Amino acid sequence: MSGMTPEEAFRPTSKEEEEPISRYSNKIRIFAYSFRVIMAKKESTITESQIMADVTAGKMAPVYLLMGEEGYYIDMLSDFFENNVVPEENRDFDQAVMYGKDVHMTDVVGSASQFPMMSEHRLVLVKEAQDIALKEWDVLATYLEKATERTVLVLCYRKDKLDGRIKAASAIKKAGVIYQRNRLYDNEVPTWILNYVKQNGRTITEKAALLMSEALGNNLSKISNELKKLFVTVKEGEAITDAEIERNVGVSKDYNIFELQNAIGRKDVVRCTKIVNYFADNPKAAPMPVVVANLYEFLLKVMIYHQLTDKSQYAAASAMGVNAYFVKDYERASRNYTLPKLAACIGYLHEADVRSKGVRNTGTVTDGELLKELVFKIIH
Numbered sequence: 001m002s003g004m005t006p007e008e009a010f011r012p013t014s015k016e017e018e019e020p021i022s023r024y025s026n027k028i029r030i031f032a033y034s035f036r037v038i039m040a041k042k043e044s045t046i047t048e049s050q051i052m053a054d055v056t057a058g059k060m061a062p063v064y065l066l067m068g069e070e071g072y073y074i075d076m077l078s079d080f081f082e083n084n085v086v087p088e089e090n091r092d093f094d095q096a097v098m099y100g101k102d103v104h105m106t107d108v109v110g111s112a113s114q115f116p117m118m119s120e121h122r123l124v125l126v127k128e129a130q131d132i133a134l135k136e137w138d139v140l141a142t143y144l145e146k147a148t149e150r151t152v153l154v155l156c157y158r159k160d161k162l163d164g165r166i167k168a169a170s171a172i173k174k175a176g177v178i179y180q181r182n183r184l185y186d187n188e189v190p191t192w193i194l195n196y197v198k199q200n201g202r203t204i205t206e207k208a209a210l211l212m213s214e215a216l217g218n219n220l221s222k223i224s225n226e227l228k229k230l231f232v233t234v235k236e237g238e239a240i241t242d243a244e245i246e247r248n249v250g251v252s253k254d255y256n257i258f259e260l261q262n263a264i265g266r267k268d269v270v271r272c273t274k275i276v277n278y279f280a281d282n283p284k285a286a287p288m289p290v291v292v293a294n295l296y297e298f299l300l301k302v303m304i305y306h307q308l309t310d311k312s313q314y315a316a317a318s319a320m321g322v323n324a325y326f327v328k329d330y331e332r333a334s335r336n337y338t339l340p341k342l343a344a345c346i347g348y349l350h351e352a353d354v355r356s357k358g359v360r361n362t363g364t365v366t367d368g369e370l371l372k373e374l375v376f377k378i379i380h
Helices: 006-010 014-016 018-043 050-056 071-084 088-094 105-112 138-143 165-176 186-199 206-216 222-234 240-250 257-266 269-282 287-307 313-320 324-336 339-356 367-379
Strands: 063-068 094-099 122-127 150-156 177-182
Touching: 014 094, 050 071, 050 177, 063 071, 063 165, 071 122, 071 150, 071 222, 088 094, 088 206, 094 105, 105 138, 105 150, 138 165, 138 313, 186 206, 186 222, 186 287, 206 222, 206 240, 206 257, 206 324, 222 240, 257 287, 257 324, 257 367, 269 367, 287 313, 287 324, 287 339, 287 367, 339 367
Parallel strands: 063 150, 063 177, 094 122, 122 150
Antiparallel strands: none
């Protein structure tokens, strides 16, 4: 199959036309396996809860490296260290907060080498540590060979991860704790919202969580800020609904990508037409790349559902990487779209994507017109 285009890969041979299900089965199993492997590798081996529990219990490592794309958890842990290692009355003496762009690693090591004056531990917290040049990190490796156990050095390395090939990376791993958190996948965000709201003693509807996810993407810091605002505007004891999301976050509860993919799954021609007309008139509500990406994920998961041997709600949700609440939508779509039709639809998505980027399009066809054509091909 190496070197094949998507169209060639899905084009059946005469034998495969006789056995279409077995043809697609291997493809879907491979995709599902790869999806599970990616999910398993994306998380840190230690959680933020474990780190906070250890610090609270007084079990602190000499160094912590907090890194990854997801700044929300790095900020949360940074604030936790800042508020829980050194008593408030002693922080002027035993706590140093630095920013990577303002210091060299020799400054960091110099501060970390000092002993606490008034407290059990000294905290040296370095924010934006990624701004310290990599060539300077060898100084840290030398310090960690004989690091004082009474200093807690916390390095916040945002947006990326520290190059594992440098000496400091090995030294940190040996002497302390490495925590990494990458951004959530889009399909994980609604569940994260539900859990966050529950942890704060409030409730939110499934649809409202999905609408918020669609409006704000996987930026957890932005999502948590918006939720905090909603906690103020929505009375305690009342659920946050899709109407509240529309009113406060700025996404239409009736015209959004979630509603479009549901209408496509139902083959609801009238509803699809209304939504794509709204998108065509309001391009910022659903940019073409966002629509294509979301429909691709939706159709691909319908293909996975087709091949599941166990289609029970929670088993299917686990295999597809979706919230169990939405399994019924994929089950309904699987009854309306065969595997060959789904493969053709993915081809339509590819065509619409390249045309929206100027390929085979002189600029006379708008994204709105491309979207109308795309949805018409999918549902007919």
